[in-house]
Every structure is written in C-alpha cells, then in structure tokens.
Amino acid sequence: xxxxxxxxxxxxxxxxxxxxxxxxxxxxxxxxxxxxxxxxxxxxxxxxxxxxxxxxxxxxxxxxxxxxxxxxxxxxxxxxxxxxxxxxxxxxxxxxxxxxxxxxxxxxxxxxxxxxxxxxxxxxxxxxxxxxxxxxxxxxxxxxxxxxxxxxxxxxxxxxxxxxxxxxxxxxxxxxxxxxxxxxxxxxxxxxxxxxxxxxxxxxxxxxxxxxxxxxxxxxxxxxxxxxxxxxxxxxxxxxxxxxxxxxxxxxxxxxxxxxxxxxxxxxxxxxxxxxxxxxxxxxxxxxxxxxxxxxxxxxxxxxxxxxxxxxxxxxxxxxxxxxxxxxxxxxxxxxxxxxxxxxxxxxxxxxxxxxxxxxxxxxxxxxxxxxxxxxxxxxxxxxxxxxxxx
Amino acid sequence: xxxxxxxxxxxxxxxxxxxxxxxxxxxxxxxxxxxxxxxxxxxxxxxxxxxxxxxxxxxxxxxxxxxxxxxxxxxxxxxxxxxxxxxxxxxxxxxxxxxxxxxxxxxxxxxxxxxxxxxxxxxxxxxxxxxxxxxxxxxxxxxxxxxxxxxxxxxxxxxxxxxxxxxxxxxxxxxxxxxxxxxxxxxxxxxxxxxxxxxxxxxxxxxxxxxxxxxxxxxxxxxxxxxxxxxxxxxxxxxxxxxxxxxxxxxxxxxxxxxxxxxxxxxxxxxxxxxxxxxxxxxxxxxxx
Numbered sequence: 080x081x082x083x084x085x086x087x088x089x090x091x092x093x094x095x096x097x098x099x100x101x102x103x104x105x106x107x108x109x110x111x112x113x114x115x116x117x118x119x120x121x122x123x124x125x126x127x128x129x130x131x132x133x134x135x136x137x138x139x140x141x142x143x144x145x146x147x148x149x150x151x152x153x154x155x156x157x158x159x160x161x162x163x164x165x166x167x168x169x170x171x172x173x174x175x176x177x178x179x180x181x182x183x184x185x186x187x188x189x190x191x192x193x194x195x196x197x198x199x200x201x202x203x204x205x206x207x208x209x210x211x212x213x214x215x216x217x218x219x220x221x222x223x224x225x226x227x228x229x230x231x232x233x234x235x236x237x238x239x240x241x242x243x244x245x246x247x248x249x250x251x252x253x254x255x256x257x258x259x260x261x262x263x264x265x266x267x268x269x270x271x272x273x274x275x276x277x278x279x280x281x282x283x284x285x286x287x288x289x290x291x292x293x294x295x296x297x298x299x300x301x302x303x304x305x306x307x308x309x310x311x312x313x314x315x316x317x318x319x320x321x322x323x324x325x326x327x328x329x330x331x332x333x334x335x336x337x338x339x340x341x342x343x344x345x346x347x348x349x350x351x352x353x354x355x356x357x358x359x360x361x362x363x364x365x366x367x368x369x370x371x372x373x374x375x376x377x378x379x380x381x382x383x384x385x386x387x388x389x390x391x392x393x394x395x396x397x398x399x400x401x402x403x404x405x406x407x408x409x410x411x412x413x414x415x416x417x418x419x420x421x422x423x424x425x426x427x428x429x430x431x432x433x434x435x436x437x438x439x440x441x442x443x444x445x446x447x448x449x450x451x452x453x454x455x456x457x458x459x460x461x462x463x464x465x466x467x468x469x470x
Numbered sequence: 471x472x473x474x475x476x477x478x479x480x481x482x483x484x485x486x487x488x489x490x491x492x493x494x495x496x497x498x499x500x501x502x503x504x505x506x507x508x509x510x511x512x513x514x515x516x517x518x519x520x521x522x523x524x525x526x527x528x529x530x531x532x533x534x535x536x537x538x539x540x541x542x543x544x545x546x547x548x549x550x551x552x553x554x555x556x557x558x559x560x561x562x563x564x565x566x567x568x569x570x571x572x573x574x575x576x577x578x579x580x581x582x583x584x585x586x587x588x589x590x591x592x593x594x595x596x597x598x599x600x601x602x603x604x605x606x607x608x609x610x611x612x613x614x615x616x617x618x619x620x621x622x623x624x625x626x627x628x629x630x631x632x633x634x635x636x637x638x639x640x641x642x643x644x645x646x647x648x649x650x651x652x653x654x655x656x657x658x659x660x661x662x663x664x665x666x667x668x669x670x671x672x673x674x675x676x677x678x679x680x681x682x683x684x685x686x687x688x689x690x691x692x693x694x695x696x697x698x699x700x701x702x703x704x705x706x707x708x709x710x711x712x713x714x715x716x717x718x719x720x721x722x723x724x725x726x727x728x729x730x731x732x733x734x735x736x737x738x739x740x741x742x743x744x745x746x747x748x749x750x751x752x753x754x755x756x757x758x759x
Binding site for chain 2 (some may be wrong): 248260261356
C-alpha cells in the first residue's frame, strides 16, 4: 500500500494521516455519502468544471491578480507578492468554495443552502450564490459575531438570506457550526449544508480544498511569470479553519516553497491544540485538560475557531507546512501598514499572514531578498468599525 | 462473570417487559446520583448517564443546557466515574458521550475506566459504524457493550451491519433531528422499528422526542422499549427533585406495562385488572461486578 501524495484525494475514508474521517451521527451518514458521490461525479465531469470556471470568471472576477507590494517589499527587504482574493465578488476567497458547492447542491436537486459563518464572509458568499442560482439560504451566526459584523448581517438580509442568531455556548463560529449541523440533521432531504472551510466530515475538507485550489493554481502560474526562480521561497496564508491556506498550499505543495500558516494567538489550534474530535472530524483542537472544547479569541471573527482543518494537522505533523501565531496588536499594525504603503485595506483575517511576514522579515526569520507569496484572503471594509477602537 | 447489559435487557424482555432507559446528564444538578437511584426505583431497566461535552452536536437545547450547567459546575469524567463507582442501583448503567471525551487518551483507556467503575455500556453518537471499529474492539475487551445508533435515513444494508456490530441494544432514532420533546410518533419510526426487529434479536430501543407516557407506550409497540432523555432533563432543569423525576419515570413504566397488557394479538383478552408477573421476580437485580 502506498501513502497518498500530499493534498490528493483522501479516498473513501477521508483520512489525512491520523486526521479527518467522518464523526457524525448516523442520521447524517447517508447525506455525507450522497455528497461525496455527487462531488466525485461532478469533479470528473468536464461540463460541471466548465460551468464552475465560467461562473468564477464572469461572475466572481477570477482570475484574481498577483500584486507586487513594492513599497512594503522595499521596507522589509524582500519581494512580497499578494494574491488578491480581496478583489473577488463579495470580497473574499469564500466565493470560490460557495459557487462550487451551490452548483453541486443544484445538481443534487437541493432547494436550500445551510451555512455557518463567523466574520460573515462565508454567510455573505452563501447568500450571494443562493441568489444567483435561485436557492434559499439559511445562515447560522453567533450572537456575538452578529454584533461585531453588523455590515455583513445587513448584506445577507439584502441578499434575501435568513440569518439565525446562535445563542448557545460562546455564541461564535464554533456554536454556529453546532447549530448548522443540528439543523442539517433535521432538514437533510431538501437542504444542502454549504460548509465554509476545510473542516467537517468527509468529503468536506477535501471538497472545499479542491474548490479553493484555484487560488494556488493561479498563483503558481502567476509566480512563474513574475519570479526568476518561478516558485517563491515562502507561501503564507492565514488559518482559521484553513480554507484559503489549503487552496493556496495545494498549488505549491509539490514545490520547494516553504508553506506557512498563520493563526491568531488566541485561536491557534495547530500550535496549542491537542488531537480531538469536533464537528465531524478528527484534528487538532483547543481544549482543556478534560476534553471540553475551548473558545477561541481573536480580533478577527473569521479566525475564532478552536480547530483547524484535518489536512493542516497532517501537513504539520509531516513537517511539510509550519504554523505560526501572531497577536491582535501585530495584526492591527500590519493592517494599517499595508493600507498606508500599498493602498490596500486587507481583512483582519488576512492581516494575520501579513503580520507574520513583517515580523519574520524584520527579525531575520525570513532572509533578506527572499520571495514571499501571501494570500490576501479578503478585504477589510467589514473591519473598519472594529479597528477604529484599536487604532 | 457479571451480567452484561445485553444479557440483562434480553432477559427482562424475555420476561415480557417493555424496556425503559431513562437518562440523566451527570453533574447537571447537585445530587444527580439520587436521580439515578430514583429512576432505578421507579422501574428503569437501565440508566443512561450523559457525560457532558461542550459541543453536543446531536443534542437539542435541553441537553445542551444541562451539559453547559454540568461543565460550569466543574463536572469531569474522573469525577463522574468516582461517583458512579459508589452507585449500586441493581440495573446496568450506560455511559453516553461524544467522541472527543472518549478519545482523550485512547478509546481503550476510556473503556477500561468505564468498566472499572461498573458501567456496562457506552453510546457515542458521533462515532458511527465506520469509525467505531477500534472502539468496539476495545469495549468488547472490557465486557462493555458499545451501543450503535440507527436512523430513519439508514439503508437496510447498513441497518444489517449496525445490528451486527451493536452490543447491548440498538438505539433507534425516532426521527431525523436532535434530541428534544416532540408530539407525534412519526411513521418512519414505526418502519425503522419493524426493519430492525426483522434483522436482529438484540433489543431495539427508541430514543429522541419521547415526551409523554402515552407516546412511550405507542413507540414501544414498534420495538422493545424507549430511552427517555429530554423530557426528564427539562424537568430537572426546571428544578424537579429526584423523587419527582422518579414519579415521572414510574408513570412511563405504568404506560409501558399497560402497552404490554393491551397488545392486541397476545393479550387482548386479558382482563385489564389482572396483574402480569413482575419481571423482577424472574430477572433479579444486577449483581455487582
């Protein structure tokens, strides 16, 4: 038996090394099987792929540009290239996955999309794709996140989605996931659970990574055109569940590029987590000594998740990717610095990746002259109100 | 040799009894072990003890709230096992919890700890058939019955596999959805009960949404008995004392016994007042291991 190549098809077990799997109630097993079969079929169907590519092009604004960050690069003594997912329709990489899953749901004859959301970006993307394809959307969002991300809640309402406040537990993304899954169990006949990150039961971690792979593949080709060495020395992305990082890494996993995922210090499952089972998969999870899952805390609602996608845990264990943490203060400084050197207001989530690059370049962790590809996963408009107090 | 959960339930069923398994979240109220005793005194055939988890995916608001309370009160697996060890109620105790607590160290260690504390069964709703292999082996080694769940959405072929792998009983979900009280008995439950009874000799117990004695009796006609959870935990959260919870269990007990009496094909001609033999006379209390 040969080991699967990194970031390939995990097979029917949905395992990435020790991680992944399908830890869901029996009631959801048939739905997971159905989605896996539908995705395998669609992904092998050129007609489906064409339709997805067309929508990503004429609707979502792909391919996204690769922007050299000239002034900031000069300050840091490196070559920094930004993969501009912030320029997609709805303003974050979430749209890549959602258009794919919404097309799949439609193909499966489902009438409604269910989604969880933290910062609201995945919720907005789901509401958008649902409107585009004539599906209904129900989005579960923690009460605390609703307060923090009022603008995205309004956007979802305008798009015709129902936003359900989640009042249990920490009232953030983790609880929104619980609630979305509970709702899915009860409505699995007509509803499709449009999961927003590389997490959940098989096939989601694999499927979402495949739908996000477009980031890495475009970036790989763009780097080849932009860089004399064709491949950057570093490929960096922020990690909550880890979907933009997974999509980016997938384009570079077979190169010499060093892969770096950057977590919020208060939600760093890859750094401080232990193996556990949450939301249908086995991975690294922030939990207390007794096994109760802990709340994640960061300035970026989209990173407030106490686990990471199972494939990231596997990449970490094998040493193919490394995972770093940054503080809220570093993140806010990085956001402002990019805004003032490049005229780009990045999302707080994406600013985590940037904060690590700045720290590493300034401390010699990244050698001078290095080339760095950074996925700017989303735009920061939604965060302006929340960073006002932090400036 | 001690009596296993499966042997105990099967013997009680053989005595003509509809099985009743009430649930309590450990630590949800001070003195929760008195609730276990009250259940046993009220005619429970086994008691399901929930080990509270922060993210109980399959549970509705009532059990989530009970779990949150228990965790906030400092309830831990170690503490629950310590209290359970001191419990001797004459019927088997079954642990119900989520995979993250089971796999903290390893499934084998968890099963060993449960068995040492005298528990006879384990239910882990987020560990389905495909993920249950190693855990089932570990449980079997400790003579702990790993109970698997079956849902209305489960295919007949899968039901066969689940029935083949489950021990103790098969936990049949009355409906798609989470735990919680609901009104009617869905047709899909009746169908699932029928299918399972065709496929296995294991006791088949319905759970989820059992919210009144009459409904419990109705459900029990389609299987061997019921698990009652949210209806009891709602009362506990509202401040019911162990004695009151015991009275509620007793009312379900009476309804189930009545269901046996009223079963049309066998007992329709029995006069209503005639007492059936007490199954306790035939199947004695569980000897402690």
